Amino acid sequence: MFSNTTTPSEIRASIREEKWKSLTSGLAPRYTQANLVILPKEQAFDFLRFCLANPKPCPLIEVTDPGSPEPIQTARGADLRVDVPRYRVYRAGNLVAEPFNILPYWQEDLVSFLLGCSFTFEQALLEAGLPVRGLEENGKFSAYITNIACTPIGIFRGPLVVTMRPMTPAQAIKAVQITSRFSWSHGAPIHIGDPKGIGISTLNKPDYGQPVEILPGETPVFWACGITPQAVALESAVELMITHSPGHMFITDVTNDELLLG
Amino acid sequence: MFSNTTTPSEIRASIREEKWKSLTSGLAPRYTQANLVILPKEQAFDFLRFCLANPKPCPLIEVTDPGSPEPIQTARGADLRVDVPRYRVYRAGNLVAEPFNILPYWQEDLVSFLLGCSFTFEQALLEAGLPVRGLEENGKFSAYITNIACTPIGIFRGPLVVTMRPMTPAQAIKAVQITSRFSWSHGAPIHIGDPKGIGISTLNKPDYGQPVEILPGETPVFWACGITPQAVALESAVELMITHSPGHMFITDVTNDELLLG
Numbered sequence: 001m002f003s004n005t006t007t008p009s010e011i012r013a014s015i016r017e018e019k020w021k022s023l024t025s026g027l028a029p030r031y032t033q034a035n036l037v038i039l040p041k042e043q044a045f046d047f048l049r050f051c052l053a054n055p056k057p058c059p060l061i062e063v064t065d066p067g068s069p070e071p072i073q074t075a076r077g078a079d080l081r082v083d084v085p086r087y088r089v090y091r092a093g094n095l096v097a098e099p100f101n102i103l104p105y106w107q108e109d110l111v112s113f114l115l116g117c118s119f120t121f122e123q124a125l126l127e128a129g130l131p132v133r134g135l136e137e138n139g140k141f142s143a144y145i146t147n148i149a150c151t152p153i154g155i156f157r158g159p160l161v162v163t164m165r166p167m168t169p170a171q172a173i174k175a176v177q178i179t180s181r182f183s184w185s186h187g188a189p190i191h192i193g194d195p196k197g198i199g200i201s202t203l204n205k206p207d208y209g210q211p212v213e214i215l216p217g218e219t220p221v222f223w224a225c226g227i228t229p230q231a232v233a234l235e236s237a238v239e240l241m242i243t244h245s246p247g248h249m250f251i252t253d254v255t256n257d258e259l260l261l262g
Numbered sequence: 263m264f265s266n267t268t269t270p271s272e273i274r275a276s277i278r279e280e281k282w283k284s285l286t287s288g289l290a291p292r293y294t295q296a297n298l299v300i301l302p303k304e305q306a307f308d309f310l311r312f313c314l315a316n317p318k319p320c321p322l323i324e325v326t327d328p329g330s331p332e333p334i335q336t337a338r339g340a341d342l343r344v345d346v347p348r349y350r351v352y353r354a355g356n357l358v359a360e361p362f363n364i365l366p367y368w369q370e371d372l373v374s375f376l377l378g379c380s381f382t383f384e385q386a387l388l389e390a391g392l393p394v395r396g397l398e399e400n401g402k403f404s405a406y407i408t409n410i411a412c413t414p415i416g417i418f419r420g421p422l423v424v425t426m427r428p429m430t431p432a433q434a435i436k437a438v439q440i441t442s443r444f445s446w447s448h449g450a451p452i453h454i455g456d457p458k459g460i461g462i463s464t465l466n467k468p469d470y471g472q473p474v475e476i477l478p479g480e481t482p483v484f485w486a487c488g489i490t491p492q493a494v495a496l497e498s499a500v501e502l503m504i505t506h507s508p509g510h511m512f513i514t515d516v517t518n519d520e521l522l523l524g
Contacts, residue, residue, distance in 0.1 A: 045307040048314075049325050053335055055524070063311050065416070073315055073413060151335060154327070180524070183445070187524050262317070262442070262449050 002027055008075065008251045012083040018100050021085050023247040025139065029123060032074070032184070032256050033249035034061050034114035035226040036084055037233060038102075038242040041066045044111035046154030047233060051115065053151040057160055057228035059116035059184040061252070061259075067108040074252040080112045086245035093237035102242055110242075117226050117249055118163060120185035120256050124178050130171050133212040134163075141247070142206035143225045147199025148190070150232060158232035161225045162190060164203065166218040175221060184259050191222040198222065264289055270337065270513045274345040280362050283347050285509040287401065291385060294336070294446070294518050295511035296323050296376035297488040298346055299495060300364075300504040303328045306373035308416030309495060313377065315413040319422055319490035321378035321446040323514070323521075329370040336514040342374045348507035355499035364504055372504075379488050379511055380425060382447035382518050386440050392433050395474040396425075403509070404468035405487045409461025410452070412494060420494035423487045424452060426465065428480040437483060446521050453484040460484065 001020065002011055008028045014020040024033055039047055044066070051058035062071045069080040082101040089097040089105055099105075122132045134140045141163075148160040167175055172192055180188040191198045203220060204211050208227060214220065233241050244250060263282065264273055270290045276282040286295055301309055306328070313320035324333045331342040344363040351359040351367055361367075384394045396402045403425075410422040429437055434454055442450040453460045465482060466473050470489060476482065495503050506512060 041307070045303070045310070048307070048310055049327075052310075052322055052325060060314055063314060065311075183524050262445050 004029065008253050009077070011251055012075070012078055015085050016079070016082045021100055023139075024085060024249045024251060025119060025247060028251050030255045030257070032061065032252050032254050032259055033117055033119045034074075034252055035117050035229070036080065036244040036250050037113040037115065037229055038080070038110050039113070039233065039238060040107065040240055041109045041111050043155070043238050046156055047113065050150070050153040050156040050232065051113065051229060053153050054228070055183070056187050056190060056224035057150065057226065059186060061114040061116055061184055064112040066111050069106070069112065071112065071114055071252070074114060074254045075250075076253070080250065081106055084244045084250050085248040088243050088245050090234060090241045090243070092239060093234050098245055105240075105242060107240070114250060114252070115226055115229060116184035116186065118186055118223065119249070121179045121182045121223070123256070124182060125175060128174060128178055130175055130178070131165070131167060133166055137212050140212055141209040142211055143208040143227050144195070144200045145207045150228065155236045156232050158228070158235050160190070161207070161228040161231055162198070162222040163225045164212075164220045164222050166212065166214040167221050168217055169219055172219060172221045179223065181260060182256075186224045186226070189221050189223050193219050195220060266291065270515050271339070273513055274337070274340055277347050278341070278344045283362055285401075286347060286511045286513060287381060287509060290513050292517045292519070294323070294514050294516050294521055295379055295381045296336070296514055297379050297491070298342065298506040298512050299375040299377065299491055300342070300372050301375070301495065301500060302369065302502055303371045303373050305417070305500050308418055309375065312412070312415040312418040312494065313375065313491060315415050316490070317445070318449050318452060318486035319412065319488065321448060323376040323378055323446055326374040328373050331368070331374065333374065333376055333514070336376060336516045337512075338515070342512065343368055346506045346512050347510040350505050350507050352496060352503045352505070354501060355496050360507055367502075367504060369502070376512060376514070377488055377491060378446035378448065380448060380485065381511070383441045383444045383485070385518070386444060387437060390436060390440055392437055392440070393427070393429060395428055399474050402474055403471040404473055405470040405489050406457070406462045406465075407469045412490065417498045418494050420490070420497050422452070423469070423490040423493055424460070424484040425487045426474075426482045426484050428474065428476040429483050430479050431481055434481060434483045441485065443522060444518075448486045448488070451483050451485050455481050457482060
């Protein structure tokens with residue numbers, strides 16, 4: 001449906017018309033995709049401070065004006081109520097709907113947060129010839145709850161959630177070098193080696209998704225995961241939270257190269 | 263009074279007891295110093311978003327809990343009401359006091375913002391053998407109002423303010439490389455060369471401070487300046503704003519090397 005030269009705004013138009021309701025990985029690969037978290041203004045200030053205090057799991061890309069669904073800095077003209085392929089709506093911590101647009105749920109006090117996602121650094125790992133096992137195994141996703149506490153802010157508190165990618169030690173070193181550059185895409189790993197060191201008892205049973213294979217000579221490498229802010233906001237059981245559905249990201253007009261230059 | 267090994271907390275203790283009421287440049291040189299902006303919670307959310315949208319002039323280091331004067335992430339145990347050598351108190355955009363502590367002005371709804379300052383990148387320039395003319399000329403400071411508009415957020419809007427350091431073209435290239443690493447200290451320059459390109463008619467008359475000498479073969483290099491957020495907040499004439507007095511910064515417990523690692 002899309003080629004590598006289809007622009008983000010063209011893809012968002014297809015999403016808006018509900019022609020594309022599927023995963024966004026691989027679409028407009030030069031452009032930064034983002035996690036979406038929408039909260040009422042009453043919680044937004046503390047959630048924003050939570051993200052600032054926990055930049056590895058919660059790398060802020062843009063925060064909208066209260067009531068405005070347009071992310072004017074990263075995708076002028078876009079509408080966050082209709083330009084994501086699929087949403088999740090939570091009330092008091094419970095998933096109540098998975099709609100293709102959130103027009104019926106919109107309120108004038110809602111603030112939208114765009115947070116960096118792992119697609120950016122995974123693309124950079126691939127370009128450097130490093131393995132991304134989940135992608136090799138048909139887009140498998142696995143994430144683990146650690147015993148590392150996020151810095152608590154206001155009502156927001158909870159454990160850091162991580163993703164794991166197995167690599168040889170030499171590859172892991174290169175992966176540290178590469179991902180350190182992508183601060184808006186979770187940055188450098190937070191742990192290498194024994195999963196028990198961060199409170200993960202077994203890699204075979206991820207808390208989210210399915211496990212990936214670890215080959216002989218490989219060691220697990222752990223990165224902060226964008227599930228963290230959603231899990232934390234959910235745990236605080238805010239009255240209303242809307243997010244993208246996993247893997248159904250918002251595609252910005254900003255390239256990874258542009259963000260790299262700050 | 264202090265040696266190079268005096269710790270930030272020892273220096274803050276002297277400041278708290280009002281034994282040190284002077285400039286902080288050169289104190290605890292390995293540690294990050296910060297600009298301070300204190301605003302009522304009502305303005306804090308938009309000001310925080312303004313900083314996020316304008317990261318070069320307004321690099322966020324920490325935002326406190328409303329009502330709490332303790333920056334728990336970067337200086338646990340410190341008290342922002344007494345640990346800065348000198349403050350400025352503004353009411354409705356007017357400077358009303360320059361006290362050594364702000365205990366009489368404290369309110370339960372105040373939020374404190376710590377923003378990176380140029381000391382960090384100037385230290386790095388010096389260590390790389392590059393000139394910092396203002397420091398050579400007895401700590402002269404000069405800043406200019408440009409014709410570049412900051413991204414407006416809520417009530418906060420205004421022009422970007424910049425500092426200028428003259429360098430040879432070869433030095434300027436190295437300075438771009440070095441300062442690009444220090445995103446929390448204004449990052450890479452925003453302009454090199456003709457000041458008219460950013461709306462500065464003459465370098466001889468800075469809008470703040472005094473001009474520095476430009477030697478033959480040197481070109482002006484411009485960086486975003488931490489005066490910007492204060493100038494912008496002032497222009498919006500918020501009911502109450504408290505800042506540090508220029509050059510009288512807050513000294514954190516975090517080293518520049520730690521922040522470099524993200």
